[in-house]
Amino acid sequence: MSTVAPILLTPGPLTTSARTRQAMMVDWGSWDDSFNQLTASLCEQLLAIVNGADSHYCVPLQGSGTFAVEAAIGTLVPRDGNVLVLINGAYGKRLAKICEVLGRRFSTFETAEDQPTTAADVERLLLADPGITHVALIHCETSTGILNPLADIADVIARHGKRLIIDAMSSFGALAVDAQKVPFDALIAASGKCLEGVPGMGFVFTRKESLAAAAGNSHSLAMDLQDQHAYMARTGQWRFTPPTHVVAALHEALLQYNEEGGLPARHRRYADNCQTLLDGMALLGIRSFLPEAIQAPIIVTFHAPKDPRYQFKAFYERVKAKGFILYPGKLTQVETFRVGCIGHVNQAEMQAAVNAVAQVLEEMEVLEI
Numbered sequence: 001m002s003t004v005a006p007i008l009l010t011p012g013p014l015t016t017s018a019r020t021r022q023a024m025m026v027d028w029g030s031w032d033d034s035f036n037q038l039t040a041s042l043c044e045q046l047l048a049i050v051n052g053a054d055s056h057y058c059v060p061l062q063g064s065g066t067f068a069v070e071a072a073i074g075t076l077v078p079r080d081g082n083v084l085v086l087i088n089g090a091y092g093k094r095l096a097k098i099c100e101v102l103g104r105r106f107s108t109f110e111t112a113e114d115q116p117t118t119a120a121d122v123e124r125l126l127l128a129d130p131g132i133t134h135v136a137l138i139h140c141e142t143s144t145g146i147l148n149p150l151a152d153i154a155d156v157i158a159r160h161g162k163r164l165i166i167d168a169m170s171s172f173g174a175l176a177v178d179a180q181k182v183p184f185d186a187l188i189a190a191s192g193k194c195l196e197g198v199p200g201m202g203f204v205f206t207r208k209e210s211l212a213a214a215a216g217n218s219h220s221l222a223m224d225l226q227d228q229h230a231y232m233a234r235t236g237q238w239r240f241t242p243p244t245h246v247v248a249a250l251h252e253a254l255l256q257y258n259e260e261g262g263l264p265a266r267h268r269r270y271a272d273n274c275q276t277l278l279d280g281m282a283l284l285g286i287r288s289f290l291p292e293a294i295q296a297p298i299i300v301t302f303h304a305p306k307d308p309r310y311q312f313k314a315f316y317e318r319v320k321a322k323g324f325i326l327y328p329g330k331l332t333q334v335e336t337f338r339v340g341c342i343g344h345v346n347q348a349e350m351q352a353a354v355n356a357v358a359q360v361l362e363e364m365e366v367l368e369i
Ligand SMILES: *Cc1c(COP(=O)(O)O)cnc(C)c1O
Pocket: 011, 012, 064, 065, 066, 067, 069, 091, 138, 140, 141, 142, 167, 168, 169, 170, 190
């Protein structure tokens, strides 16, 4: 193993600061007051980011992001609920899969991977099926980096008196969502994405009344967010063993988030990273998959070079040797690769990554882009 850790240009786990990693050098007792205060402070800071302190609870959950998504659907959708799942990529498909596994009735609406779901689509679907109780949506679909028009879609759903569940995993902390303006029952995110913590816990913002009404919905003990919240409200503690080091790291990451200037500053840095990446790759002739208008500044999908001398695995290994970890594509139709814009990285590092890509293509004698 090399002594210099590579920079992760991936959508989580991602590059964290030394300060965040340092915060994990302490062992915390789960019963201890200072750890419980850490959890409480964490939830309070997270709620502030969505402006949800009065209207919503923040319920943390052990596990990766998907655990929190599954817990949110299992807890908030009653067993006789009916979910409309909006899909334009792999994470949308995962929402449908979760509904299927949990035995919740659901229907899907799928657009192409470079096509955002529109509010008009949702309006038409809700009118066509009045039995729909909930709509589930991916905010930034990480499989391409496409941004779905959340605010417009949320308006339509609220107007029809339906409930909205948002997977905002890859956007939370960088793209603003105000709980007082965007009505939702649940918004789900995790420690190891735009907040630049380490992976290991998810959290769900739930409308207070919706969570109170959700007792008994869950098919699962460990994934029951209503019970998780009730226990935490009563005792100040996590129900089962908490990911103590992950909590401490996220708390430290949030201090840095606020020092940097909160969401506007985080958004700006990622938008600058994204622009540097797009401009640099364009100079190499590498085309991005999405038009800029629907590209979120989170992760960018690029068309792979056409040259038969290009092979992702070899390309990946050579770029890694120069200090950068890229991400494979996740599209079935076209050959692509992805580069994340998030994590503790700035424009200089993005430019260095582009330079590494340029050198590697030259080494591999990839001529036809
Ligand atoms: C990362 C991510 C998830 C969660 O994935 P895990 O592998 O379970 O952490 C869910 N949805 C989206 C949009 C994501 O980007």
